Amino acid sequence: VGVPRGSAPVTALLSLAVTSEQIEHLHRRFKQLSQDQLTIRKENFDSIPDLEFNPIRGKIVHAFFDKRNLRQESDGLADEINFEDFLTIMSYFRPIEMNMDEEQLDRFRKEKLKFLFHMYDSDHDGKITLQEYRNVVEELLSGNPHLEKESARSIADGAMMEAASICVGQMGPDQVYEGITFEDFLKMWQGIDIETKMHVRFLNVDTIAHCY
């Protein structure tokens, strides 16, 4: 219903486990954003007024076009995404399901954390370096124009050192901590149960998607 021709068959969307109503809602939104085109470009996101206030706006929009998130083999940024890609990104924000077993839960969690990791790691090298982390903190604090750069920097430095001590433990003076790898990232997030936090509420899973 309303799914455009030319996109992947709805059966492929089964794996994303969103209901058909949600697909329809998202599709309407997609059409709104793309102004009835088949694909969205970065500029289309400018039309969302509320996004202006978001300090990490750039990173969020970037995440939609990040090929790693779109489950494509290649690297880098896509120029435009179609509805299927849009849904793929949205599926990262599914809530947890009751009938998941341990292994599924673990995979679920890793997927979400991988999405977050890609957002932090802007140069796609698989590590979050100090400069990238500083960048993140600066963006978070970008809503306060009078703030000095050093505050953001020292916070990022402190956080990085803490991450190093969590992930590596004791370090000698000559050891250098290159950056946060994905395994370290997982360690840092151990205390926070991401699977319950990282979801958008209306993507409640009541039934598995069925195809028309």
Add this chain to the structure above:
Amino acid sequence: IPSVSSIVPESCLLIVVGLLVGGLIKGVGEKPPILKSDIFFLFLLPPIILDAGYFLPLRPFTENLGTILIFAVVGTLWNAFFLGGLMYAVCQLGGPGLNHIGLLANLLFGSIISAVDPVAVLAVFEEIHINELLHILVFGESLLNDAVTVVLYHLFEEFASFEQVTILDIILGFLSFFVVSLGGVLVGVIYGVIAAFTSRFTSHIRVIEPLFVFLYSYMAYLSAELFHLSGIMALIAAGVVMRPYVEANISHKSHTTIKYFLKMWSSVSETLIFIFLGVSTVAGHHYWNWTFVISTLFFCLIARVLGVLVLTWFINKFRIVKLTPKDQFIIAYGGLRGAIAFSLGYLLDYHHFGMRDMFLTAIITVIFFTVFVQGMTIRPLVDLLAVKKKQETKRSINEEIHTQFLDHLLTGIEDICGHYGHHHWKDKLNRFNKKYVKKCLIAGERSKEPQLIAFYHKMEMKQAIELVESGGIGKIPSAVSTVSIQNINPQTLPLERVLPALSKDKEEEIRKILRTNLQKTRQRLRSYNRHTLVADPYEEAWNQMLLRRQKARQLEQKMNNYLTVPAHKVDSPTMSRARIGSDPLAYEPKEDSENLPIITIDPASPQSPESVDLMSEEPKGCSGLPPSPEEDEEGLVMRVKEPSSPGTDDVFTPGNSDSPSSQRMLRCLSDPGPRPEPEEGEPFIPKGQ
């Protein structure tokens, strides 16, 4: 062999003590005092509720607010009516002794006994360290059901004196619930805002800051109670509203004072309440009716279990994190009754309710049963069912960054989806708060401070204080990590400078002396670069001795100095950290800034063969001495200035030490910069050697 305290919760022991005391008094022939309701409601209950409200963990509370409200409102209503109705049936069938008790009286009894008691829940749940979700669910329910209890109690009490109860009365009663609860919250919010506003102007009279918190909260409670609104909800609302703004405004000492006073008062209140319960049991007139009491107990439990089961089934449709049967069991089992039920029963008028004694006996029996039986067995049950316990996670700066990032991300996604959800409104509220409210209620610079920065400073303060305290005892903190700035950022090189070159062995000597001295003072500062170090090794020994003498003297003076420290100007956080970096006990803040040496710290360059790894703070998340206003590459220059900051006036005491020795001490502990001292004619190490 397990000790008594690990089996029996404190509340039970206190009740037993009360029983003994009451028995003793009675045995002597005197009349033991009964817990009077006005003493309870006016003096004993507010501290506990304020303590709970002020330190309420807001995030889990708001996340689960829907669930908590449903349990509190619908659950309590269900309990009251179910119990009241069944007890009426029992009374009708119970023979001549009970026949005269009407429906309204039974409903009133039901409403008194059905509310979960916050004092009892706190007392028992504090000891079992259950996971945060369950704790906040049961505890939140016990706090918010006060409105329902108040409404039902007054309603039935009124109705009992009516001839006829019409539909209009019932509808009005229903509406009064909203008035009572929302009115209570409104009163609390108003007083909370006033308190926050007052705290904005207290920078010159720090000593009475805690007073405003207590005063305004108590006034909120009294005002609400005056109008028969829910006092507990007013108190909670006041505490929750005032806390973020008050904490941003008040000094660190005041914050500690508030925390300890609240804990102290609530502990004392709790103890007194339970002891009084015991004494009142001995002292009161009892009327034991087997049928009534046993059926009350039985139906109470049934009502609770049924209520929780049905409500959870309903709630789980809307929850993301569903409540498992284990959770449901703990919630049902944690429905303890306590002194509020007793006091409400005691308030009943004898003339209207002749069976008051029987009611009181039944109430006391239920209280005893829930506190003793359920309170004692909940801990082994929690272990048996392997319920998740509270995780002691220290709040870290990383977590804060991630949480904020996630919040913004989810808000962004919601905006992209066009869905005005949870995060969208929370974000709007935050922005409103930042734009308008904070400006009014927070004094000075801090009104613009973003949350991340405020959090970071708070963490640094905490760790600095920990370091000072542990440094004073002379132990190295065991969890010191060796991670320093050079481990993560080795690339920053110092600018080229024209500096005196040191010979190898002089350098080694300096380093050795510094190392031994600094180890003795139990500090690890940032790594230094040998090019910027100019020290006087021969003075070190003498300075060390002076330092020890100074320490002893200042420890003594610390006590006296605390109250005579004048209010300080606002200081930059840089300075707070800088002061912490140098030895706090030797710090002499009153010196003229120009005379003090400049401390230049550089991260160790990769070329230095070995650098003494010096770190000035505890490992977790402190970046040591902060970067300077100039470019990072120049190294870090710290200028010592007048101290002050709302939070740090208690950490350092300006000693009245004599200037030259303290100056030298400062120099020996910090690395003086390349600039020649006004007193020193020429640098110690002659050029070109």
